[in-house]
Amino acid sequence: MSAAPAALDRDGLSALVAVLVADGRTVVGPTVRDGAIVLSELDSADALPYGWGVELEAGRYRLVPREDGAAFAHSAGPQSWKNFLHPSRERLWSADRTAEGEVTFTAHEPAAPAYAFLGVRPCDLRAIAIQDRVLIGGRYEDTGYGTRRRGALLIAAECTEPGATCFCISTGGGPAADPGYDLALTEVVDEDGHRFLVRVGSEEGARLLERVPHHGADLATEATARASVDAARDRMGRSLPPVDLRSLMGASLDAERWNDVAERCLTCGNCTMVCPTCFCTTTEEVTDLTGDHTERWQRWDSCFDLDFSYLHGGSVRRSPRSRYRQWLTHKLSTWHDQFDTTGCVGCGRCIAWCPVGIDITEEVAALDAERGTESD
């Protein structure tokens, strides 16, 4: 891997996407659709959201034009990469019964396009690493996820424009890309032009870079790129209280605050669906009218769904209070016990995309304040 960073101009980025498309990869990246910057398959770099940014608040997302023409100056979009690596619905197997009553089973090979993800934020790189641990890092592997993940090329875009709902610093992250990417871009737009500092993170990334027109990064580009990523550290719109979250959650099982949040919570499940680490699924069995053909499908589920905790006789977590508490406690505390990491990367999606704007940082602060009051 070359140590010296390179630089691409806009044409260079276009060439990069063209090479990936020509290689038969399914390039997925940010693009403007339906009043948001969504992740979608890109035919060319022209589809990137050049000149668009976002204005975020709890329960509010608005697209805003940017004068600098930047492509990657936005955050907390409505989807994450899990929509592609861990899709909302996937067929696992099917079975057929013959007229003689014999049953045959067919395992379905996972749909696995060769993905190239373009513009993966550092928080989302960490989220992918967390899902790697959950879905393929243990004893039982989610083969669909594993197949797609191993074939995916990751091109990160470092964060220079955090949103009002961002708090990655509080979860041990930051606006700079950690290892795990194939290439990492840092967008620079100033009087010297629009360009992308490129760092290589893998041999495949190095080979890819060799195939597109680029040049060695000049010192000014490198310095500006570093400075804007450093500055982003101090521009996070939100933060979690700097306390040990595991012990806070453990001490808060009976907190009054859960009643307060349950009054506001719609239990609609949006927070878990937009969360880049939430991984829960259920399986459904589908039969056809004749009863001779059946299929098993895996689909996203959510701890906010009543049926999620259904055991014989009924659901265990019937109250909204118990379901919100389950989600937050798992995310920030018991995730450590299960997977040795936090379940939160501070991307802020659950804050922005909650219709009623329930703010995870505000809830944790309130739990912390309640614990403080009690111990006084």
Add this chain to the structure above:
Amino acid sequence: MAATKTRPRLAVFKLASCDGCQLTLLDCEDELLTLAGEVDISHFLEASSAVEPGPYDLSLVEGSITTAEDAERIRTIRAASRHLVTIGACATAGGIQALRNFADVDEFRRTVYAHPEYISTLATSTPVSAHVDVDFELRGCPIDRRQLIEVITAFLAGRRPDVPNHSVCFECKRRGTVCVTVAHGTPCLGPVTHAGCGALCPAYHRGCFGCFGPSGSVNLPALIPLLRRDGLDEDDVERFLHTFNTAAFDEELGK
């Protein structure tokens, strides 16, 4: 006749309703022939005037109870049905005609009809489950074709239908639809509405109208401030909730 396999007998009945839900069965064009092969369609007036008497293995009932005659008739249907499944907002929640539950029916009768004495009706429109035991309620105005086939298939196989009762938000997110409330400020009943339609309206940039009624876990009071923020005044909110599932949403508001 002796060699023929005995097929389960299917019946379709209609109470106070628009016919749209039973029409959904006829709309299942790809599955209809297979269905006809698996069941004996014994009573389905919208499809055939050849009617066979009960008992029936599976009865699909559309419509609400709005007359004393229908209140009696549903008992007869129940008695003749091994499984009774109600289909659509009228049968499961009283339908749009349940608006009468909040009004003076006598006044309507006097105002609308030249001979009000010809009209014999109850003061309320109520779901079938308010009168007899129901084995499964399939929601929607109209019901979803795919879900109807799933329910019939499940009853044929003797299993529980796969009809999740979570919110429409699940379906928007699975489908990749951008949230119309968060991103556009559009009033939407999706967070409190039962899934099943595949989140049709938000996919076309409209807020959810709540055709499927309340989901299995509803906090309607928490949604009202959002509807007000997004431009609905008090009357608009009332109209928004008082449509196909008016009685069911009204009950949620009172909780």
